[in-house]
Amino acid sequence: MEVDEEGVKTGDRCSRLYYLVKLFRPSNPYSSLRTCCFRCPGLAKPKPKRQRFEYAGAQSTQVGDHWGIPGVCRVVLITGGSRGMGLEVARQLAGRNAYIVIVARDAKRLEEALVCIKEKAVGRRFQRFHAINADLTDPNAAQRVMREVVEWNGGKPPDVVWCCAGSAHPTLFADTPAEEFKAQMESNYLSAAYIAQAALQTWLRIPTPPSPSNPKARHIILTGSTVSFYSIAGYSPYSPSKAALRSLADSISREVHLYAGANPKEPEIKVHTVFAASILTDSYERENLIKADVTKKLEEADKSQTAEAVARKSIVGLERGYEFVATDFLTKLVMTANMGGSSGRGGFWRGLGLWVVGCVMSLLLLVVRGGQDRVVRNWGRVHGASGFKKGSGRNAG
Numbered sequence: 417m418e419v420d421e422e423g424v425k426t427g428d429r430c431s432r433l434y435y436l437v438k439l440f441r442p443s444n445p446y447s448s449l450r451t452c453c454f455r456c457p458g459l460a461k462p463k464p465k466r467q468r469f470e471y472a473g474a475q476s477t478q479v480g481d482h483w484g485i486p487g488v489c490r491v492v493l494i495t496g497g498s499r500g501m502g503l504e505v506a507r508q509l510a511g512r513n514a515y516i517v518i519v520a521r522d523a524k525r526l527e528e529a530l531v532c533i534k535e536k537a538v539g540r541r542f543q544r545f546h547a548i549n550a551d552l553t554d555p556n557a558a559q560r561v562m563r564e565v566v567e568w569n570g571g572k573p574p575d576v577v578w579c580c581a582g583s584a585h586p587t588l589f590a591d592t593p594a595e596e597f598k599a600q601m602e603s604n605y606l607s608a609a610y611i612a613q614a615a616l617q618t619w620l621r622i623p624t625p626p627s628p629s630n631p632k633a634r635h636i637i638l639t640g641s642t643v644s645f646y647s648i649a650g651y652s653p654y655s656p657s658k659a660a661l662r663s664l665a666d667s668i669s670r671e672v673h674l675y676a677g678a679n680p681k682e683p684e685i686k687v688h689t690v691f692a693a694s695i696l697t698d699s700y701e702r703e704n705l706i707k708a709d710v711t712k713k714l715e716e717a718d719k720s721q722t723a724e725a726v727a728r729k730s731i732v733g734l735e736r737g738y739e740f741v742a743t744d745f746l747t748k749l750v751m752t753a754n755m756g757g758s759s760g761r762g763g764f765w766r767g768l769g770l771w772v773v774g775c776v777m778s779l780l781l782l783v784v785r786g787g788q789d790r791v792v793r794n795w796g797r798v799h800g801a802s803g804f805k806k807g808s809g810r811n812a813g
């Protein structure tokens with residue numbers, strides 16, 4: 417039986433797309449496109465005897481090789497994996513073969529989450545799960561987490577680091593306690609920057625021994641928000657931290673080319689960001705207790721989604737290889753209108769297409785923004801300057 421350098425039977429290759437891709441991208445051996453095409457019959461249905469466990473979601477995992485290939489689980493580190501969106505991401509990836517490591521501060525919650533994640537595992541006898549207790553606003557804790565994962569994984573670094581940890585304090589700028597500006601940057605921006613840096617440093621430090629089962633790429637995934645692109649009244653402590661994440665993703669995605677050039681035999685490093693509008697989590701309920709009524713009024717344009725739906729859509733976008741993934745129509749709209757220098761990241765033609773759509777979206781936003789500013793001005797006229805409804809008990813003016 418002929419086996420190629422990736423350990424896949426040559427006959428299993430989808431001749432159409434694989435060789436076309438090889439033809440156009442010969443210099444990029446670790447491109448995620450290299451795996452195969454979506455419909456490839458050979459890879460979509462691996463031979464049962466080569467499988468070590470039932471392989472659910474085989475077709476989609478082949479596309480990006482993010483979470484596993486037949487017989488090999490990838491290790492996915494998920495920060496904030498004990499609750500909300502992070503927990504859903506962990507559960508869904510457990511259902512796609514991955515080994516999961518979750519990180520959060522509350523130890524009891526982490527243990528409960530592990531049980532909940534294991535329920536979704538497809539290969540229960542083979543898949544491994546681990547929880548690490550850490551406050552990721554501390555850079556030393558982020559380094560410790562990475563060391564612990566490497567040790568737990570037999571000296572190998574994780575393949576994917578998905579930063580979901582974060583929190584929201586949506587209040588009007590004038591009414592925000594000064595310490596919240598710092599706390600929000602720490603909770604959302606620094607908690608992701610520190611662990612992403614620790615992951616990158618680990619990948620650069622530990623060489624990947626040649627093996628057919630090696631990942632073709634490693635991934636840093638950040639979790640942004642609609643307000644990373646387009647903020648509304650009442651999000652000033654939070655939206656800069658999410659905009660900073662977008663900028664961080666852009667910056668790192670430029671630097672990884674240096675490592676791809678210098679270490680062509682190592683898996684490429686890819687940086688992705690998923691952007692979501694309101695997610696129906698407990699934290700969302702809690703943030704609504706402090707959120708100004710005028711902000712809630714502006715948010716009416718957004719149909720909130722469950723964490724399950726946001727995680728699912730994020731994973732689909734990532735498996736398609738997108739670097740920026742919007743999980744709903746509204747976010748897609750404001751994202752496309754604000755791509756700027758980020759456009760080129762999906763390749764030239766996709767970038768050009770996005771630019772054309774973005775021009776139209778920017779025009780639409782001109783109208784939307786005018787309308788929203790009028791809503792806020794009118795709110796002030798009717799209810800005063802507190803942002804809350806008259807007679808709501810929160811209205812100081």
Ligand SMILES: NC(=O)C1=CN([C@@H]2O[C@H](COP(=O)(O)OP(=O)(O)OC[C@H]3O[C@@H](n4cnc5c(N)ncnc54)[C@H](OP(=O)(O)O)[C@@H]3O)[C@@H](O)[C@H]2O)C=CC1
Nearest residue numbers: 496498499500501520521522551552581582694695697699
């Ligand atoms: N909910 C929403 O409407 C939206 C949320 N997002 C973003 O999605 C992500 C998840 O949101 P959501 O699921 O609602 O949040 P949750 O509050 O439900 O979950 C947050 C998770 O992060 C952990 N976490 C928070 N701070 C730290 C820290 N300093 N160190 C380690 N772990 C931490 C929490 O555990 P513990 O507290 O035990 O540490 C928990 O596991 C966040 O980044 C959020 O900003 C984006 C768009 C909308």
Ligand SMILES: CCCCCCCCCCCCCCCC(=O)[C@@H](N)CO
Nearest residue numbers: 584641642643693694714715717718784
């Ligand atoms: C026709 C086009 C209309 C476009 C209007 C745009 C309206 C913007 C709605 C903003 C929604 C904000 C979601 C933020 C969620 C978030 O990150 C927090 N909940 C964090 O927990």
